[in-house]
Amino acid sequence: MRIVEQPDIFLREPTTNVKFPLSQEDQALIDQMIETMYHNNGIGLAANQVGYARRMFVMDTTTNKTDPMVFINPVIKKKAHEKLTEEEGCLSCPKKLVDVKRPVYVGLEYYCRHGEEQYKTFYYLSSRVIQHEMDHLEGKLITDLS
C-alpha cells in the first residue's frame, strides 16, 4: 500500500466510523495495514494514511513485531495529567522529527476486529502512539504540534 504523505490534503479530510460486522474487504484492509506498517518499520499506522478515511489504526510497539493490535472507532476516555516530551516521526512526514508533549497514559475505548468493545489503559510508548494515530484520525500531523 502506498502511504499518503504531507502535504496531501487527504490527510486533512474528516474520517468516519467503521460499521460492524466488518466485511471480508475490511479484514483484508486491516491485514494490509499491518503489513504496510511492518514493511515501513512503523509502530503505528492510521487508515487515512493509506487512503481510507475511516476511524481505525494499527499498532505494534513490541520489539519482536509479533503483536499487532487493531483499534476501530477509538475514543480516548481518560488522559494522564502528567506529560512527557519525546521526539516523534511519522510515515506521512518523511525525514521530520518533532518534539511532542503528550500525557503519559490514556484510557481508550475501541472495538477489536471481531466487533467486541474493549477498554484498556496504555502507558508510555503505546500511549504516545495511540495519541499520534488519534491525531491522524482528526486530520492532525506532528508538524502542526511543533
Ligand SMILES: [Zn+2]
Ligand atoms: Zn503519523
